[in-house]
Amino acid sequence: MSREIKQLSDLCGDxxxxxxxxxxxxxxxRLELNGEQWLQLATVLSHQTSxxxxxxxxxxxxxxPAAGLADQIGEGxxxxxxxxSDERELLVGIIWHLLGDDDAYIKWSIARALPLFVSLGLIDDLNALLAQFDRREVPALKTESYNLSFQNSQQWLLMGLARAALIHGAKLAPLKPRLFQLAARNDVHILNKRHILRCLRNIGCEAADxxxxxxxxxxxxxxxxxxxGSWPKHVPAKSGFSFDYEFNKSEISHLARVFxxxxxxxxxxxxxxxxxxxxxxxNMDAFPGHDRYRKERTDRYEYYREHVQKHALLSAATTLRQSHPVARQSYDEDPASPFELWLNDYDVTFKDGSWLSDHKDQEPEVCGRSLLGPRVKNVESLIPTPVIxxxxxxxxIAESAMLPIYGQWKSPDGVYVRIETALGKPRGIVGLCQKFVRRADHDLWLPLFLHDGFDxxxxxASxxxxxxxxxxxxSIGVDSREKIATDGVASRPRxxxxxxxxxxxxxxxxxxxxxxxxxxxxxxxxxxGGDGYLTRTTTGAVIETKMVRFYGRRKTGWTGHYL
Structure with a gap:
């Protein structure tokens, strides 16, 4: 509640x-608030009181009685x-706990911050963190209502280290002995070993090693x-184990088809x-949480039981791969291994260990501009074309220059602005544009090339x-929906x-x-993208700063015009 109140206060300035x-x-x-919400409200109100x-x-x-609340909630x-007493032990315990949080944003933030340890010279702390690999809980942070998803801690630690190694390279060489020890273990599943391989390659190991x-x-x-195309022979399960509905319906059958x-x-x-x-x-009722209907792999939150299923699936795939050939349908012409393609669905980073948000550009000054003009009788308007x-x-820019532009904006109240460019023959182009802008809204569109780059x-007809x-x-990477990552960074328009x-x-x-x-x-x-995705402009408006911008110059027989 306090976060939402602060956002509204920042928006209106009061x-x-x-x-x-x-x-x-x-x-x-007559809203009913729980105890935590009342405390948050009281905290915010204290800023307005003496x-x-x-x-x-x-x-x-x-x-x-509230004095005893601390013994009844949280860690008890x-x-x-x-x-x-040991500062390093305290630090690595907190980080390990947060890497296994149910909230993907918290895991993302902590793993993304690991390169800062290298920048600060805290290599020994990273080595101590890697030594926590088999730790299942942090006693000081343990609560009755929360179980640490320690297998997620393992995965996100390795993801963060692979990215840190990509940035800092040989500075992480002291971690190599522990990484080689993990790589040699049989109880580390294939996805984690893929991250370990990225770590070692980015640190700078010899190919033979x-x-x-x-x-x-x-x-x-x-x-x-x-x-x-034939279906495998039906073999009933002998374990009597039951899984969650969505997991049983899609994940299990998908892995079965791979082999x-x-x-x-x-x-x-x-x-x-x-x-x-x-x-x-x-069965899965042995673990806290409940069966979620229509649970998506891209959901922000993941229950403890769901993390158990996911990593058991990856471990089972690792074992099956050692005893079964990977199956490819006769009509499948993709040269890549079907197992590799299956594993890619669970791998949320690029092949070099970078994350999607690493591929965005630095936010330029022009991205914070408001494109909205004055509102006339509750009708939005845009600023004039030259000012845009x-x-x-x-x-x-010379009038004869070719200037291809493609940009997207969205205001906080849902007003979309998109600028596109198309080609028209120079002869009669002004009249053609004047006629075009008088079309009905549903018919006011410019053609774009298809996804293969051809018309x-x-x-x-246009x-x-x-x-x-x-x-x-x-969807590439866990941060494909992260506010500072932006959707199109991996597929830039051209x-x-x-x-x-x-x-x-x-x-x-x-x-x-x-x-x-x-x-x-x-x-x-x-x-x-921008920090927090929302940027306050000089006019006081707030706009989403997600945009793709093109500019170029070339003399051709065509002239680019924009409306």
Whole structure:
């Protein structure tokens, strides 16, 4: 509650006004708040009261039964585990606990911060953190209502270390002995070993030193067997183990198809991995949480029982891969291993260990501009066209220059602004544009190239031709929805395939910039986001700063025009 109140206060610039409305709403609507919400509200209200009033309220609160609340919630009453004299032990315990949090954003934030340890010279602390790999709980932070998803702690630690090694390289060399020890273990599943391999490669190991690990991770030991569409023979499960509905419906059957075995065999393999760690478990009811209907792999929160299922699935896949060939359907022409493609669905980083948000551009000054003009009778308007281009930093452009632009904006009240560019023949172009803007809203569109970079021969007729190629966005990485990552960073818009070839433009590895054969910058595609995703502009408006911007210059027989 306190976070939402602060956001509203920052938006309107008047905390007192917001709090008055909150209190009025609670009173008139007779809302029922829990204890934590009342405490948050009291904390926010204390900012608007005098010091003496806040002190008197706190003393009155603690003089009653509330003084014993601390023994009844959270970690409970004081216990010796709370006394941790070693600073490093305290630090690594907290980090290990947060890496296994149910909230993906917390795990993301902590794992993403691991490179800072290297920047601060805390290599020994990272080594101590890696030594926690088999730790299942942090006693000082243990509560009755929360179980640490320690297998998530393992995975996210390795993900964060792979990214840290990509950034700092050989500085993480002291971690190599522990990483090699983990790589040699049989109880570390294939996804974690993939992250370990990335760590070692980024640190700078010799190819011969990691050859066995690379072979284990990248090569299917039993090869690939081609199957011709037949279903595997039905084999009933013997373990009697039952799983959550969504997991049983999709995850189990998907893994079974990878090895062309029955669902029952797959159930037994997963059950074996669970009972290896929890021998008394007979079904998922042995773990806290509940079966969620329509649980998605991209959900932000993950229950303890769901984390148990997921890692048991990965461990079972690791074991099955050692005894079964990977199955490929006879009609499948993809040269990649079906097992590799299956594993990629659970791997939320790029092959080099980088994360999606690492590929965004630095936020430029122009991204904080408001494109909205004055509101007339509750109707939104845009600033005039010349001012729009000045706001985007596009100045002193010759009328004959080719200027392909593709940009997207969204205001906090849901007003979308999109600028696209299309091609038109120079002769009669002004009249054509004037006629075009008088079309009905549903017919006011400009053509774009298809996702393969070519024009659609069957598209609806248009007086213009496409110039911009907007690639399809696939979900890549856990932070594909993170506010500072932005959706299109892995698929930056560009010109169509034939246009790029005709102009002889050469992209860099991230498709950020294109240069000519004379090594001159011709075009740039930028994608960025802002801290918190919302940026306050000089006019006081708040806009989402997610935009893709193109600019270029080339003389051709066509002239680019923008509306």
């Amino acid at each position: 905390e007192s006004f917001v709090l008055n409305h909150v209190l009025d709403t609670i009173s008139t609507e 010091h003496s009033a806040s002190r008197d309220a706190l003393e009155n609160f603690l003089s009653g 009453a004081y216990k010796p585990d709370f006394k941790i 990691i050859a066995n690990l690379a072979q284990e991770v990248e090569v299917d030991p039993k090869g690939i067997a081609v199957v011709k 062309h075995i029955s669902d029952g065999q797959c159930v037994d393999a997963i059950a074996h991995e669970i009972q290896r760690i929890w021998p008394s478990a007979t 281009f000045e706001s985007l930093g596009i100045l002193n 659609d021969p069957y598209r609806q 007086p213009f031709e496409p110039v911009v190629w907007v690639l399809e966005n696939y 010109l169509g395939v034939k246009l790029l070839k005709a102009f002889g433009l050469i992209p860099d590895k991230d498709f950020r910039e294109w240069i000519t054969s004379h090594n001159e910058l011709a075009m740039r595609s930028q994608v960025w």
